[in-house]
Amino acid sequence: MPQTLEPLLRDHKFFAGLDPDYLSLLVGCAANEVFPADAFLFREGEPAQTFYLIREGKVALEIAAPGRGVLVVQTLGEGDVAGFSWLIAPHRWEFDGRAVEPVRAVRMDGMCLRAKFDDDPRLGYELMRRFARLTVNRLQATRLQLLDVYGRAHGN
Amino acid sequence: MRTVTDSAGSNQPGPTARPRGDTSPWIDSEPWEVVGIRHDSPDVVTLDLAPPGPFEFLPGQFNMLYQPGIGEVPISISGDPADHRHVLHTIRDVGPVTSALCALRPGDQVGVRGPYGTSWPVAAAEGGDLVIVAGGIGLPPLRPALYQALSRRDHYGRVVLLYGARTPGDLLFTDELGAWRARFDMHVSVTVDAADPDWRGNVGVVPDLLRRAPFDPGATSAFVVGPEIMIRFTVRALVEAGVTDDRIYLSLERNMQCAVGMCGHCQLGPYLVCRDGPVFSHQKVARWLGIREA
Numbered sequence: 001m002p003q004t005l006e007p008l009l010r011d012h013k014f015f016a017g018l019d020p021d022y023l024s025l026l027v028g029c030a031a032n033e034v035f036p037a038d039a040f041l042f043r044e045g046e047p048a049q050t051f052y053l054i055r056e057g058k059v060a061l062e063i064a065a066p067g068r069g070v071l072v073v074q075t076l077g078e079g080d081v082a083g084f085s086w087l088i089a090p091h092r093w094e095f096d097g098r099a100v101e102p103v104r105a106v107r108m109d110g111m112c113l114r115a116k117f118d119d120d121p122r123l124g125y126e127l128m129r130r131f132a133r134l135t136v137n138r139l140q141a142t143r144l145q146l147l148d149v150y151g152r153a154h155g156n
Numbered sequence: 157m158r159t160v161t162d163s164a165g166s167n168q169p170g171p172t173a174r175p176r177g178d179t180s181p182w183i184d185s186e187p188w189e190v191v192g193i194r195h196d197s198p199d200v201v202t203l204d205l206a207p208p209g210p211f212e213f214l215p216g217q218f219n220m221l222y223q224p225g226i227g228e229v230p231i232s233i234s235g236d237p238a239d240h241r242h243v244l245h246t247i248r249d250v251g252p253v254t255s256a257l258c259a260l261r262p263g264d265q266v267g268v269r270g271p272y273g274t275s276w277p278v279a280a281a282e283g284g285d286l287v288i289v290a291g292g293i294g295l296p297p298l299r300p301a302l303y304q305a306l307s308r309r310d311h312y313g314r315v316v317l318l319y320g321a322r323t324p325g326d327l328l329f330t331d332e333l334g335a336w337r338a339r340f341d342m343h344v345s346v347t348v349d350a351a352d353p354d355w356r357g358n359v360g361v362v363p364d365l366l367r368r369a370p371f372d373p374g375a376t377s378a379f380v381v382g383p384e385i386m387i388r389f390t391v392r393a394l395v396e397a398g399v400t401d402d403r404i405y406l407s408l409e410r411n412m413q414c415a416v417g418m419c420g421h422c423q424l425g426p427y428l429v430c431r432d433g434p435v436f437s438h439q440k441v442a443r444w445l446g447i448r449e450a
Contacts, residue, residue, distance in 0.1 A: 072351050075358040144361045145349045149383040150292035150322035
């Protein structure tokens with residue numbers, strides 16, 4: 001009997017508590033992927049049609065800056081989701097996503113998902129809520145990084 | 157010999173939370189000798205000080221270190237509470253006094269009074285998971301608690317250390333971090349705010365590490381030290397994960413000058429941080445943390 005990816009989706013934090021019927025529906029949009037260290041999951045500027053549920057390993061979100069080399073913006077790990085750009089037009093990756101170490105992930109097909117959201121707005125709403133939560137967490141983390149809280153303080 | 161107990165969890169500081177010289181809080185002991193120096197990062201130095209006699213402290217307590225003609229500063233004790241002869245203080249060079257302390261050499265002398273302040277409730281945390289969250293120069297005041305917990309490792313569930321710094325070059329105690337990470341009975345996760353692609357570790361903030369860390373929120377005590385903004389974000393992530401407010405402990409650093417509750421410079425609401433802290437339960441001080449300073 002062929003194994004499905006449903007258990008992987010169910011066990012990932014992003015889908016925790018999702019109605020099993022919806023999981024069965026979403027599994028048709030999922031595929032398993034493995035990336036060796038230093039492989040790119042996605043590249044800045046390219047069309048963004050997927051996102052990744054990271055099961056194992058680390059993914060660095062990077063951007064190349066002239067004169068400054070490559071800057072790492074954030075590192076994602078097990079249990080994280082990589083990729084929002086598939087959700088919002090113009091559907092292009094804003095950063096490079098590079099495997100810092102070997103990465104196991106479930107690739108979710110964004111076009112397939114968007115079609116399912118259009119067919120079932122309740123599913124779309126549920127997933128949008130989850131992505132909104134993730135987006136807020138990332139925004140807060142970015143603000144905290146920008147505050148440079150460990151910067152040199154003045155004191156005694 | 158004094159009784160040594162945790163003191164942060166109680167309403168009144170425990171016996172060791174009182175200054176040693178209640179009658180005269182000022183220098184009434186011989187100077188301590190610098191017997192070792194370690195440069196932990198470009199602006200952080202750990203002084204190994206030999207006390208003139210037996211010295212005991214509790215994890216989380218601090219000493220006032222004095223340099224004649226320059227001034228005095230509160231510095232957390234960063235070494236092992238079981239080592240009574242080598243008392244470590246990890247100091248960041250941020251001003252005239254700390255700069256003078258960071259420039260000391262073996263054989264130099266330092267004025268010391270202490271220990272002062274409340275301590276981490278390390279013993280009270282036994283039986284559950286222990287999550288230690290440090291940011292920047294916040295790791296040194298937590299290291300004694302970690303030493304004490306690891307000395308009784310089988311009394312705890314999971315022991316988790318989450319540590320954030322500005323860049324990889326600012327990380328402290330890197331040798332020990334490696335040794336702790338190599339242990340099978342401890343989860344260590346480190347992150348930095350900024351790094352180049354050669355850095356193989358995490359880039360991001362401490363609350364993100366919390367979301368990935370393995371611990372049982374219903375049976376966890378959390379000790380948090382760092383810049384206050386980082387503390388506030390971390391506490392929110394802990395509460396969101398399900399850790400109750402009364403099991404989250406913080407060490408605060410306000411403008412401590414006398415260390416004995418006399419000058420009032422370190423007032424936080426109804427508390428004086430030097431006397432009633434620096435270790436507080438979050439439940440106790442939550443309402444005072446976000447207030448803007450006058």
